[in-house]
């Protein structure tokens with residue numbers, strides 16, 4: 001009888017328990033394998049140090065660019081156009097080694113590139129996407145504000161006023177990943193004239209746009225989040241995303257990127273599980289490896305069940321995305337499920353490491369902390385639950 005190892009899943013056979021990678025073609029599996037080699041060799045050994053110092057390892061950008069994974073699923077100019085399934089599996093792979101780097105790529109390649117790909121004109125897509133896919137330009141996505149997060153669709157207060165061939169932006173943004181070093185930030189602002197939310201590509205060093213790095217985070221410390229202050233920022237009409245006419249356009253971007261977060265969450269749980277399994281085989285108590293204790297195996301199996309169930313849901317939703325059938329409620333259900341199961345799994349991983357579970361050197365502690373941010377961003381559990389609840393009942397329970 002052949003095993004999953006026999007058919008080529010030798011890279012991480014035990015955590016891809018049901019062999020989901022076999023759904024990919026040869027070329028996509030080879031890409032995943034290169035991502036795995038890069039993250040294991042270049043990211044894992046250094047990431048705890050950067051996490052402690054809350055700094056971003058800029059030297060990794062060149063290697064990430066060479067992998068060709070920025071905007072992997074998008075079909076815009078210069079984009080790889082490789083489909084949602086492999087894009088999701090790459091996000092899981094990044095999350096499995098480090099959720100901060102997965103988030104950095106999710107913001108740049110998912111949110112920022114996605115906004116331009118979905119909402120930009122042909123000329124705008126030509127202008128920015130090829131350089132972003134090569135990671136010569138790094139993007140950020142500015143939607144959330146200090147006073148409004150979950151209620152952003154109705155409450156977004158950053159304003160945009162037309163002035164001849166330009167727009168004038170005023171307002172505040174909070175939590176914006178990559179913002180402090182990004183070459184361009186997609187800013188979502190409300191048009192004073194028609195009250196609709198529109199998207200603007202604001203380039204680095206534009207007068208009136210300043211940043212304050214958010215300090216002392218207890219999660220995703222490598223991700224450089226910033227508050228953005230917009231004071232009479234003048235942006236040409238040529239930088240207004242021409243197809244973004246209302247918040248519906250923003251939601252179209254978020255539907256796709258929310259799937260990316262569901263995949264990151266599965267990756268975060270998977271990484272913690274793998275560290276936990278290795279540890280329990282090596283650690284001995286009462287003269288035996290702790291992996292031989294029934295209560296420890298119970299937690300290991302529950303972790304694997306969570307990882308496998310989340311992956312299965314994500315696989316199906318990504319297949320729907322590739323078929324053009326993904327709906328908001330599909331992505332929301334996957335995000336809710338994967339993040340709740342991730343939070344359980346990283347807790348169990350920490351538990352089986354005992355005291356060592358809170359030491360960064362064993363990695364699991366970082367996954368526990370990072371899971372808290374993944375749990376809340378791109379729509380909290382409550383908000384995504386309400387999206388699914390509305391879809392299945394026909395009743396909106398938002399207010």
Ligand SMILES: Cc1cc2nc3c(=O)[nH]c(=O)nc-3n(C[C@H](O)[C@H](O)[C@H](O)COP(=O)(O)OP(=O)(O)OC[C@H]3O[C@@H](n4cnc5c(N)ncnc54)[C@H](O)[C@@H]3O)c2cc1C
Nearest residue numbers: 141142143144149150175176177373377378379380382398
């Ligand atoms: C690390 C990190 C990175 C981020 N990166 C970005 C980024 O790059 N760009 C960006 O634009 N944003 C970013 N965000 C913002 C993120 O999307 C928001 O944090 C998220 O949408 C939640 O908003 P909030 O934090 O303001 O919480 P709030 O909206 O204040 O919610 C607080 C609590 O109230 C609950 N709640 C709110 N409304 C309801 C309701 N109707 N019913 C029941 N419960 C409700 C929420 O579920 C939550 O539990 C990031 C956040 C984090 C933590």
